[in-house]
Amino acid sequence: MSTKLTPEERSELFGDFDPGDYAAEAERRWGGSAAWTETQRRTAAYTKEDWKRFMAEAAEISGRMAEAMRSGAPADGGLAMDLAEEHRAHITRWCYECTYEIHRGLGDLYVTDARFTASIDRTAPGLAAYYQAAINANANRHDAQG
Numbered sequence: 001m002s003t004k005l006t007p008e009e010r011s012e013l014f015g016d017f018d019p020g021d022y023a024a025e026a027e028r029r030w031g032g033s034a035a036w037t038e039t040q041r042r043t044a045a046y047t048k049e050d051w052k053r054f055m056a057e058a059a060e061i062s063g064r065m066a067e068a069m070r071s072g073a074p075a076d077g078g079l080a081m082d083l084a085e086e087h088r089a090h091i092t093r094w095c096y097e098c099t100y101e102i103h104r105g106l107g108d109l110y111v112t113d114a115r116f117t118a119s120i121d122r123t124a125p126g127l128a129a130y131y132q133a134a135i136n137a138n139a140n141r142h143d144a145q146g
Contacts, residue, residue, distance in 0.1 A: 081138040
């Protein structure tokens with residue numbers, strides 16, 4: 001979490017969600033990994049505007065994923081897989097090198113951790129499971145292309 005943000009800016013950006021409440025758990029789970037180290041290095045320099053762009057891009061991708069789900073597009077179809085690939089690229093651009101293996105694990109976390117599920121499903125009920133299926137289908141597509 002960027003040390004450049006004031007408590008007021010954190011509140012403005014994240015509302016009731018306080019990333020600091022989960023910092024110790026995240027460090028316990030992923031601390032020491034290359035992804036953790038890279039994320040800490042990158043986000044330490046993020047400004048309020050960087051966080052706004054990061055969050056806006058994430059919300060835009062999630063919004064389009066929700067639209068795909070609501071339209072009946074299959075999670076293992078081209079549209080959903082392409083959106084999953086955008087999601088993976090977004091993480092790589094902003095946080096760490098999100099490999100397909102890591103992305104699969106993130107998709108699993110979306111449905112196994114009730115906090116993630118509830119947060120994602122606020123956009124659209126069932127979106128967390130749809131994301132997971134699209135992420136897995138996209139990773140399988142990548143594996144098949146070898």
